[in-house]
Amino acid sequence: MSDERHIWGEGLATISESGTVLDTWYPAPRLGRIPTGRDAAIVDDDLDRLAAPDDRRAVTIEAVTVEISLDEPAASTSDAYLRLHALSHRLVKPNEVNLDGIFAHLPIVAWTTAGPMHPDDATRLRPLLIRDGIQVQSLDKFPRLTDYVTPQGVRIGDTSRVRLGAYLSPGTTVMHEGFVNFNAGTLGASMVEGRISQGVVVGDGSDVGGGASIMGTLSGGGTHRVSIGERTLLGANAGIGISLGDDCVVEAGLYVTAGSKIRLADEPAAADGSRPIVKGAALSGVNGVLFRRNSLTGAIEAVRREGVGVTLNEALHA
Numbered sequence: 081m082s083d084e085r086h087i088w089g090e091g092l093a094t095i096s097e098s099g100t101v102l103d104t105w106y107p108a109p110r111l112g113r114i115p116t117g118r119d120a121a122i123v124d125d126d127l128d129r130l131a132a133p134d135d136r137r138a139v140t141i142e143a144v145t146v147e148i149s150l151d152e153p154a155a156s157t158s159d160a161y162l163r164l165h166a167l168s169h170r171l172v173k174p175n176e177v178n179l180d181g182i183f184a185h186l187p188i189v190a191w192t193t194a195g196p197m198h199p200d201d202a203t204r205l206r207p208l209l210i211r212d213g214i215q216v217q218s219l220d221k222f223p224r225l226t227d228y229v230t231p232q233g234v235r236i237g238d239t240s241r242v243r244l245g246a247y248l249s250p251g252t253t254v255m256h257e258g259f260v261n262f263n264a265g266t267l268g269a270s271m272v273e274g275r276i277s278q279g280v281v282v283g284d285g286s287d288v289g290g291g292a293s294i295m296g297t298l299s300g301g302g303t304h305r306v307s308i309g310e311r312t313l314l315g316a317n318a319g320i321g322i323s324l325g326d327d328c329v330v331e332a333g334l335y336v337t338a339g340s341k342i343r344l345a346d347e348p349a350a351a352d353g354s355r356p357i358v359k360g361a362a363l364s365g366v367n368g369v370l371f372r373r374n375s376l377t378g379a380i381e382a383v384r385r386e387g388v389g390v391t392l393n394e395a396l397h398a
Contacts, residue, residue: 083112087166088147090124092131093158096198097138101157102189103196104144105228106165114147136212137197138205153180160185164222164245164262168229174247174263174281175305186221193217222262249284253396257290264296271392274314283310287390289332295321304338309367313390322360325367327388334373336360336380342371345381 089109094102107127131143146158150172154160160182166172190202194214202209202216209216218240225231225246226239233250236242242254245262251269254260258272265276268284276282277296288294292314294306308314309325315332322338330336340360347356363369363382370383 085150086113086147087111087150087162087171088114088145089162089165090127090143090145091158091162092127093142093144094196095140095142096201097140098198098200100187100198102139102187102198103223104146104158104161106146106162109162109165109169109171111171114145134195136205136208136214137192137194138201139195139197150177153178154182154185157185157187161244165228167245167247167263167265168225168231170231170247170249173267174265175279177263179263183221188219188221189223190216191218191220191223191227196223225260247281255290258288261296268310269392271396273316277306279305280307282308283312283326285311285390285392287313287392289314289316289318291317293319293335295319295337304364307365309365311388311390322364325365325369327367327385328369328371329385329390330371331373334371334380336371338364340380342380342382343374345383 087109089106091104091106093104096102127143131141133140144158146162148159148162154163163177163179166177167174188199189196190199192214199219222243224239225242225244226236228244231248234248235253237254237256241259243262246260247265249266249268252266253271255273259275260272261276261278263278264280266282270282271287273290274288274292275294276288277294279296280294282288286308306320307323311326312324312328314320314330317333318330319335320330322336338359338361341357342360342363344356344358349355368385370385372381372383374381
């Protein structure tokens with residue numbers, strides 16, 4: 081198997097008193113295999129010095145070295161975290177790493193201002209946490225991206241809305257109401273004011289409008305991987321369950337799914353004045369389409385369009 085389909089890293093694993101591995105942080109994961117002749121039991125001195133118990137959270141921090149195959153499913157919590165780090169460090173793009181069974185290796189964690197801890201320990205130690213000013217921010221399997229990785233050239237208005245495992249390209253702006261799930265993200269400079277679900281990628285120069293939603297495979301999207309091309313606008317409060325090509329526009333408030341009945345407004349009319357109707361799946365990934373709702377009949381229409389779909393503010397995304 082090619083070395084390029086492997087990733088390895090030195091990290092710090094947080095382990096609860098019950099023996100549950102809660103997370104693993106990898107400061108600098110690398111493509112390839114562990115170098116020949118390197119002892120996997122020896123880690124960087126800077127990491128080794130941080131390996132110590134933290135009685136406040138009832139955890140122990142241990143240094144680890146892990147190597148994974150990107151084609152094999154996750155085998156442990158530290159393995160799963162290395163996959164998420166690989167995405168957020170931009171070593172691999174969404175859908176280029178095997179994430180089968182990853183949920184089984186990600187325990188529910190009490191994410192606190194002092195770091196992860198077991199939820200049972202958070203309940204048991206709550207009086208001491210309050211005394212020390214430590215707050216529980218969430219109970220979830222996934223942490224915030226920025227607790228582990230600081231992606232260069234990216235703006236994030238509310239870091240709690242971007243999960244570890246998100247892939248954010250330089251020039252991306254995630255506004256306060258934007259959300260980016262794991263194994264999802266942007267392939268260029270993009271504006272994100274809506275929701276990018278698991279498995280979804282957004283192309284360079286595109287805009288996901290405020291309140292907009294993109295259906296992912298975890299939210300009823302089946303096996304189809306929805307994507308948005310370049311210079312495409314998904315209007316405010318709009319949504320899609322199909323892919324959009326380059327230079328497309330979905331008008332505000334319109335939701336287009338694979339089963340939506342769409343009138344081809346540019347096609348020649350029949351003798352009775354009607355125009356062809358197709359399902360949304362037939363237009364998935366097609367470039368240069370405006371999706372709109374007829375203001376008189378309420379019917380969804382597709383219209384061919386010329387030119388650039390949207391132009392982002394260069395200063396804003398520099």
